[in-house]
Amino acid sequence: MYGRDLRFPLFLAGLLCALPAPAGELRLHRYTVGVDEALQQISVRACFDGPAPHSLVAESLDASLALAEARIEGTRTRLEPNGAELGLAGMQDDGCLNYRSALLIHGGRHQGSSGAARRVGPDVVTDVGTWLWRPRSLAQNEDVELRFILPQGLSVSAPWTAVRDAQGGITAYRLGRTPHDWPAAVAFGSFREREIDTGGARLRVALLHGAPAVEWDLVRQWLTRAAEAVSTSYGRFPVDEAQVVVVPGARGDEPVPWAFVLRGGRPALHFFINQREPLAAFMVDWTAVHEMSHLLLPYVRAEDAWLSEGLASYYQNVLRARAGMLPVAEAWQRMHAGFRRGMRSMPGTSLAAATERMHRDGAYMRVYWYGAALLFMADQRVRERTQGRHSLDTLLRDLRACCLGGRQAWQAVRLFAKLDQLSGTGVFSELYEQHIASTRFPDLAETYRRLGIGPNASGESIELLAQGPRIADRDAIMSPPSGMSPPAGMSPPFGTLAPTGMSAPSGIARPDQR
Ligand SMILES: [Zn+2]
DSSP, X not given: OHHHHHXXXXXXXXXXXXXXXXXXXXXXXXXXXXXXXXXOEEEEEEEOSSSOOSEEEOSSTTHHHHEEEEEETTOOOBOOOBTTEEEOTTOOTTOEEEEEEESSOSSOSSOOTTSXXXXXXXXXXXXXXXXXXXXXXXXXXXXXEEEEEXXXXXXXXXXXXEEEOTTSOEEEEEOOSSOTTSOOEEEEESOOOEEEEETTEEEEEEEOOOSSOOOHHHHHHHHHHHHHHHTTXXXXXXXXXXXXXXXXXXXXXXXXXXXXXEOSSSOEEEEEEOTTSOHHHHHHOSHHHHHHHHTTSOOBOGGGHHHHHHHHHHHHHHHHHHTTSSOHHHHHHHHHHHHHHHHHSSTTOOHHHHHHTHHHHTOHHHHHXXXXXXXXXXXXXXXXXXXXXXXXXXXXXXXXXXXXXXXXOBOHHHHHHHHHHHHTSOHHHHHHHHHTTOSSOOOOHHHHHHHTEEEOTTSSSEEEOSOOTTHHHHHHHTSOOTTOOOOBTBOSSOOOOOOOSOOSOTTOOOOOOO
């Protein structure tokens, strides 16, 4: 009975929310966020511009476990979440909500889905989904501004669009309109966020606590080199701004044993590094180039992870060769070795099935290198059919212009159709049709023959032949596209650092998200 009585005013509130604000006028909901000195708890005052939504949502179901207390300002009623939803019945126009949550949850049942949450020495990486109660969606003329009030000496790293003062200092963040259930992470700690401007992009880097401590200069050189390599795709870095979180764990037998990309807010890069490795190993490592290459595509849904992983696996070698991080012959060799691993891994498993079972069965090699093989074949065929007018690089450049900042997870079939439209060919859809359900690893013999790549007798390695019908395309693949010179500020010619002691075979499987 009580529940039914409540429904009517809620329905009215919903109507009020739907009324459009005057054209051009931004409705800005203001969140003031504070943490305690020990980084145990977060407190939020959320004030709404006009009518509040009838409820707020969190990305993780664990948000209800983390929530210590929530009250509408000026009332004594304690709000209780229903799962990942927090009703705001009774809130007046321009009203405020106050709540407190644990920064990290111990023994959460659902785990924040970013996978980033952890304590790093005195610093903390939080899963936004466990503490940010926000409107489910935002209208065109609506945003949430988050302002952090932090104890002396503490800083924040956040993935949203930075609002800056006249001196360029960050004063707040705008949440933006990516879906509420795209994972995001915010770090708090005694670090100082530093910025790297490269390839037309600004990387906002938080280097968290490490033992041994990490030289900023190592991180700066490593990330700059990787971003420059990625900018050889089409002359600039794919996004304008990105949050970068570097966690020095001093573990693992390679410089960057684990990394992933998150998409909530603006794209974010998370790297776990072994700071005991020398700078030279970081400067030729594949991981940062792989992760940054993910940003060349919009968010592709998890069921089609072969597409995003395939692109990153293909480009981790191509772009490093272009940037001089890897000799060209070595890049081809590494790709060939990757294809061999993909072929031998889970033979008889279709691409769709391997992708579905990727995390459960450890089918990473099959998924990553099957996807890479398709993109390699597509790149070769597009170059040939368009007489060099198009390549994977130019198509990704054009994709950036139309589709990179989207708010939907793409299906591979749609994204491939888009690439066909951009190239004026049917190359991608043909490959999709032929391979998505096939249980045989793609046969690369014809692609190799056209490019003048000859497998040796055992098939274990390859040689670059002096002849082949499309041998110029082989060279073009490993060169920065002509007419796409790097933006000012980058340092051509790209590095000439000799690859010393290749630390890891490319394509090591890791839980690598989005
Ligand atoms: Zn990846």
